[in-house]
Amino acid sequence: MALVLAMVLDAILGEPKWLWDRFPHLAVLMGRCVSALDKRLNDRTREKGIIAALLLLIGALALGTLLQSLPGIWIEVILGAFLLAQRSLVDHVQAVATALRVSVDDGRSAVAMIVGRDVRDMDEPAIARSAIESAAENLSDGVIAPAFWFAVAGLPGILAYKVINTADSMIGYRTEKYEAFGWAAARLDDVLNWIPARITALLLRAIAPNRPTWAAIRRDAALHRSPNAGWPEAAIAPALGISLSGPRSYEGVMQDFPWVNPEGSKDAGADNIDGAITMLWKAWGIALLVIAVIAAAPFLVWLAGSALAA
Structure with a gap:
C-alpha cells in the first residue's frame, strides 16, 4: 500500500520547487556520493x-533497511514519492511541446533540458x-x-536502484576516464533495468492506439x-x-543510429509529443491499478474466505 500512496503523491506533487530550493534532493545527495567515490577511487x-x-549498493541497502524499520508507512510513502518521477517527467516533456508550438528555437532550449545530444x-x-x-x-x-x-524490496530496493541508476548517469560512459571505472555501475544498471524495461514495453503496448506486435517490438529494441x-x-x-532514434549528433559528431520503427513517419511534431504524454499517463494508471490489486490481494482473499465461511 505504501507504493500505491507514493505513486499517487508523486503524481500530485511532482518535484515541489519550494522544498528543493531549501533542501538538497535525494538524487543530488546520491550524486554527491558518486562524485566523492569518483574523486577518491x-x-x-x-x-x-x-x-x-558495491559501496553505493551496500550503503543504499543499509540506509533503506534502517528507514524501513521505523514505525508507520509514511517514511516509505514520502521517500518513495521523492524517488519516483512521473509528474516531473510529464512536466518536462510537456514543456517541449509547449515551446515547440512557439518556435523551433524555444523547442531546442526546452529539449536541451532533458537530452544529452546536440540540439543546435x-x-x-x-x-x-x-x-x-x-x-x-x-x-x-x-x-x-x-x-x-x-x-x-521496499525502501532498500528503490534506494539501491536509484543510487546505481544515478551512478550510471554520471560515470557509466565509454570515455577514457570512465570506460573501466564506470563499467560495474553501467552493468549493474543494465541488470536492474532488464525486467522493468520489458514491463514498460508491455504497458505501452497494452494501451497503444495502434498496437504493435511483440515480435516487432523485440526486433526494433535490438537495434538500440x-x-x-x-x-x-x-x-x-x-x-x-x-x-524514433535515427541519426543524431553528440559533441559535434554525427552518429548514424538505425531508425526504430523505420516504416513510421519521420515528420514528428508537438501533437505527437502530446500523444506520448497521454500514453505515459495511461501506462502509469495501469501500473498503479496492478500494484493496488496486488497490495489488496491478501484482504480480498480473506474477505472471500469469510464470505464462504458464512
Missing part, C-alpha cells in the same frame, strides 16, 4: 569501479523525436523501474545500443505512427 580500473559500485541544428521533427524518446526511456527508468524495485532503452522506444514509436 577512480584510477581508471575496473577493480576500483567495482568497489565503488535540430529541426522540429528531431526535437519532437528527442522528447518522445526521453519520455519512453524515462518512463522505464524513472517510474516503472523504481516502482518495481520498491515492490520487490542499450539492452534496455530500446524496449519502451520500440513500443511507443509504432503506437504513435512515427520513427
Whole structure:
C-alpha cells in the first residue's frame, strides 16, 4: 500500500520547487556520493569501479533497511514519492511541446533540458523525436523501474536502484576516464533495468492506439545500443505512427543510429509529443491499478474466505 500512496503523491506533487530550493534532493545527495567515490577511487580500473559500485549498493541497502524499520508507512510513502518521477517527467516533456508550438528555437532550449545530444541544428521533427524518446526511456527508468524495485524490496530496493541508476548517469560512459571505472555501475544498471524495461514495453503496448506486435517490438529494441532503452522506444514509436532514434549528433559528431520503427513517419511534431504524454499517463494508471490489486490481494482473499465461511 505504501507504493500505491507514493505513486499517487508523486503524481500530485511532482518535484515541489519550494522544498528543493531549501533542501538538497535525494538524487543530488546520491550524486554527491558518486562524485566523492569518483574523486577518491577512480584510477581508471575496473577493480576500483567495482568497489565503488558495491559501496553505493551496500550503503543504499543499509540506509533503506534502517528507514524501513521505523514505525508507520509514511517514511516509505514520502521517500518513495521523492524517488519516483512521473509528474516531473510529464512536466518536462510537456514543456517541449509547449515551446515547440512557439518556435523551433524555444523547442531546442526546452529539449536541451532533458537530452544529452546536440540540439543546435535540430529541426522540429528531431526535437519532437528527442522528447518522445526521453519520455519512453524515462518512463522505464524513472517510474516503472523504481516502482518495481520498491515492490520487490521496499525502501532498500528503490534506494539501491536509484543510487546505481544515478551512478550510471554520471560515470557509466565509454570515455577514457570512465570506460573501466564506470563499467560495474553501467552493468549493474543494465541488470536492474532488464525486467522493468520489458514491463514498460508491455504497458505501452497494452494501451497503444495502434498496437504493435511483440515480435516487432523485440526486433526494433535490438537495434538500440542499450539492452534496455530500446524496449519502451520500440513500443511507443509504432503506437504513435512515427520513427524514433535515427541519426543524431553528440559533441559535434554525427552518429548514424538505425531508425526504430523505420516504416513510421519521420515528420514528428508537438501533437505527437502530446500523444506520448497521454500514453505515459495511461501506462502509469495501469501500473498503479496492478500494484493496488496486488497490495489488496491478501484482504480480498480473506474477505472471500469469510464470505464462504458464512
